Amino acid sequence: EVVLTQSPGTLSLSPGERATLSCRASETLSTHFVAWHQLKPGQAPRLLIYGTSRRATGIPDRFSGSGSGTDFTLTISRLEPEDCAVYYCQHYSSSPWTFGQGTKVEIK
C-alpha cells in the first residue's frame, strides 16, 4: 500500500501567517487522485482539495494545493482562527486508499 508521510506533525502560527503542509508518498501518485481533508473535533471531515489542486465547493481561496510525483503540498495563505484543525492528505488512485497521519495546525 501507498504510505503517506505528513510533516510537520504540528504547526503553530499566528493569524495572517502562511501555513505550508507537506505530504510525501512512498511511490509516485497520479495528480488526479490526491486530496486534502480538514478535521475538527466533533465534526465530520471536510474535503478541501481534490485532484491535487482543485478546491472543493465552498472552500475559501486561501486554501491551495500543489505537487506531483511523490511530493504534495497544502498551503493556507493567510491563517484564520477557524483554520485550527488537523489536516490529512489522502490518495485514491488504487486500493487500498490511504491517509497521511495528519498535521495539526494551531493558531497562536
Add this chain to the structure above:
Amino acid sequence: EVQLVESGGGLVHPGGSLRLSCAASGFNFVRHAMHWVRQVPGRGLEWVSGFSWNSGTIGYADSVKGRFTISRDNAKNSLYLQMNSLRPEDTALYYCATGDEFELELRFWGPGTLVTVS
C-alpha cells in the same frame, strides 16, 4: 441536499460481529461510489472499504481484509458494512462517505457511528 446517516454502532466483545448501515438521501444513489472511513480515537483517518457505482468493490484496507464485507442495496439507497472477528483496534468512529456522480472523491460525509470493541 446530500444526506448520509450511519447506524448500527455499539459496544461489542472481541471476536464479535456488527453490521453498520448508511442511509443515503438527496442524490441518485446508483450513480455514486460509497465508502466507509473510520477515525480511531486520538489517531487519524483510515479508509476501510469502498463500493463503486457499477456495483464493483473498490477494495479493503489491509487491516480489515477477510473480516469486513461491504455491500449496497440500490433499491433501499443503503450501504452496509458487515464486521466480523472484531478486535479492540477496530474501535473507531465509522463514517459513510460519497462523492459526486461517477466520482471517487470523498466529498460528503455522514456524522458517523461509534463502534467500541472491548
